[in-house]
Amino acid sequence: MTEPLMFISASFEKRLKPCGELPALSKRSEEWGIDLMHIKRWMFWRERLAMKLILINGLVIAVVIWLVGVSVKDFACSVVGQYELVGKGGSGFFNETMDVFLWRASILAILFAAIIHYVFIRNVLSPLKQLTKSTQLMMEGYHPELVPPQSNDEIGRLTRHFNEFAKTLQRTEENRKRLLSNISHELRTPLSNLNGYLEALSSGVLEGNRELYQSLLEESQYLTRLVEQLHELTVWEARKNSSMVLEEVNIHELLQQSILSFQLESEKRGILLNVSIQEGIIICEEDGIKQVMNNLLQNAFMYSTGRGIRVTGKRERSVYRITVSNQGEPIPEEVRDLVFERFYRVDPSRRREQHRYGTGLGLSIVKEIMGRFDGQVGLDSDGTFHHFWVRFPLNEKK
Known part of the structure; x- marks a missing residue:
């Protein structure tokens, strides 16, 4: 009698185990076919x-x-059953x-x-x-070949959508790699300069003077601007798929505020600001428009070779167009669309004067923001006089 009691006790203890612990099938259960x-x-x-x-x-x-x-x-059978078949087994044979x-x-x-x-x-x-x-x-992590559509039905449409998704994913990956490469390239020169000068100062090879400290300050300021603009670009990319907080913005007042913030820069550089702005109400995010104007004006001051910058704002049917014009180095027609890409510079040699020519991210941030507002961005140029413009949808009820 002890063996059955021990078996029952062991079975009862197994039932008290947590549900997460599932015991393996025993030989007896396998014999019963529970597999x-x-x-x-x-x-x-x-x-x-x-x-x-x-x-x-x-x-x-x-x-x-x-x-x-x-x-x-x-x-x-019902039809045949109405007639008398020859032979005794005629009906059975027929069935x-x-x-x-x-x-x-x-x-x-x-x-x-x-x-x-x-x-x-x-x-x-x-x-x-x-x-x-x-x-x-x-x-x-691989990029497979595109699947050729074989029909125009639901499966064919699914195949075409998958191909577009694969292309978008590949472009995103290429942009990510290009961005990392550009960032490392942009950081290498100023960091090398800083390390070289600081090492020479610490070892006594160089003696500090006003010009050297000014050079180190400019390199440090360039790195600060680069990090800040990378952060801005990341923020606007992250907000691309989020809901927008739209509001009515008086574009005339906003442009006047943005231009006023550059008044000191204008006096310092001896560049005259010529402003002509029409009234208008647009629907957008106010901080986005401020960022767009700030980057356009910074770009104009940084690359201007003339003595004046012109800012115009006017209504064009259902849109409002803002144009920032300045005289600068020639921009070939075939590369005008590229100036809004990240880290693109018309003259790569300007990288050596980074403290003067900026990071190469300002216009790409403008493009990113305008894409969020369903706006447009572009560049018109006659060779040396450049017109950077953006267009916003107007609130037609106003």
């Missing part, structure tokens, strides 16, 4: 869409053939013949339908298999 692995092997069709469709279609065809066959047989005929016809019909259905399903699911394979490669 989920074998069940899963027989349920393989649940993991394949083609097998599901074939089984469902085969089941429907079999039911239809069986119903039609039974109906035809019953009808034929047996009908059974054989119906079985053969049913089997052949099911096989023929299954073959046609398999070929059709294979062609339909082929692009889905390619999409699945490409998706797995993308999850592993």
Whole structure:
């Protein structure tokens, strides 16, 4: 009697274990056939869409053939039963013949339908298999080849959307790598200069003077501007997919405030600001417009070779156009769209004078912000006189 009691006690203790601890199947349970692995092997069709469709279609065809066959047989037997057949076993022979005929016809019909259905399903699911394979490669960090669309149905549209998604993802990855490369390149020169000068000062090779300290300050200020603008660019990129807090903005007052903040810079550089602004109400985020104007004016002051900068704002039907014009170094027509890209400079040699020519991120931030407002940005130039402009939708009710 002790062995059964011990068995019951052990079983009761196992039941008291937490649900998360599932004991392995015992030999006795395997002998009884309680093995989920074998069940899963027989349920393989649940993991394949083609097998599901074939089984469902085969089941429907079999039911239809069986119903039609039974109906035809019953009808034929009822018709034949009205007539007296020759011989004693005439009726039985007829029934047996009908059974054989119906079985053969049913089997052949099911096989023929299954073959046609398999070929059709294979062609339909082929692009889905390619999409699945490409998706797995993308999850592993690779850029697979685009899947060619084979139709104009839902699967064809899904394939085209997947290809567009893959292209966008690849462009994003390329932009990320290019951005990292540009950042490392931009940081290398000023950091090398700072390290070199500081090392020379600490070792006594150089003696500090006003010009040296001014040079170190300019390098430090450049690094500060670069980090700040990288932060601004990151912030606006992060806000791209977030909801906007739109408000009515008096563009005339906002532009006057932005221009006033550059009055000291204008007097310091001896550059005259010529302003002509029309009234207008736009729907946007006020801090975004301030950032746009700040970057456009900074760009004009930084690259201007003349004695004046002109700022105009005017209504053009359903949009409001702001233009900041200045005289500067020639910008070839074929690269005018590139000036709004990150770290792009018309003259790469200007990198040596970073304290004067900026980080190469100001206009790209303008482009990012304008994209958020569904606005437009562009550059018109006659060679040496450049017009940087942006356009916002107007609030037509005002």
